[in-house]
Amino acid sequence: MTSYDALLLLSFGGPEGPEDVIPFLENVTRGRNIPRDRLEEVGEHYHLFGGVSPINQQCRDLKAAIEADFAAHGVDLPVYWGNRNWTPYLADTVRQMKADGVRRAAAFVTSAYSGYSTNDQYLDDIARAREEVSDAPEIDKLPVYCDRPGFIEPFVDATKDALSRLPEGARLVFTAHSVPLSQPNRDLYAEELETAARTVAQKAAPRTPWDLVYQSRSGPPAQPWLEPQITDHLEKLHGDGDRAVAVVPIGFVSDHMEVKFDLDVEAAERAADLGIAFARAATPGTDPRFAALPRHLLADTK
Missing domain, CATH: 3.40.50.1400 (Rossmann fold)
Structure with missing residues (x-):
């Protein structure tokens, strides 16, 4: 655990207001030639909830829960948060980490499984974000945790x-x-x-x-x-x-x-x-056992 000087919470991202919905969906589907009318159709799902995806607030809550777990167990690591498709964008978070003096971070992603979109694409996201930031911190993705x-x-x-x-x-x-x-x-x-x-x-x-x-x-x-x-x-x-x-x-x-x-x-x-x-059934969300997972995964990296 001592080999890292920060934890990065890495997630998908989501719109936080009606004006964000289409730009967010354009980010998600970039390069896939999805017609505008299809984006607007999917956008209606978000508008049922005021144009706000719950995922960003859930990440804020999870970040706070991880920080509380770290504090309760004497883990002295700052927790950062970055997204693939919406603010805070991962590259901006990596830029902030560098400015704060972080040299090596572990990344905990909000996906428990292997596979491309659930694992490999996050590795690509990390590599791309680091390329955007000169002398970026090293970032190691923590292992999948679907069996933990x-x-x-x-x-x-x-x-x-x-x-x-x-x-x-x-x-x-x-x-x-x-x-x-x-x-x-x-x-x-x-x-x-x-x-x-x-x-x-x-x-x-x-x-x-x-x-x-x-x-x-x-x-x-x-x-x-x-x-x-x-x-x-x-x-x-x-x-x-x-x-x-x-x-x-x-x-x-x-x-x-x-x-x-x-x-x-x-x-x-x-x-x-x-x-x-x-x-x-409810998802793990901020269940204390789930919030403790980053700490346990970090301990396994010793």
């Missing part, structure tokens, strides 16, 4: 809570962000999700049947992505006679827009239309 107790145990408790709000006989449905089948390391991403979902299910409700499904796909319809999508799966469960589901967003560390809209609005409305009782 600080990630798993909050989901176990949240899954038990969701099931407690449903009639007996509810089914567990774990969800994660879909990715194209052509994306590098897609198989490893799916394997880690399967393992995490199985672990949570076994600990929370070992006799309850469960499924792993996906959500939030984008891109052209002809491009194959990981499936099934949750709304399609809800229809299948209804046809199979299931009448209650506890949805566990195992692919997310906090209530991103994909959780707040794709699950709490879209999937919940589809379940209601089908007559399926629906409860959504």
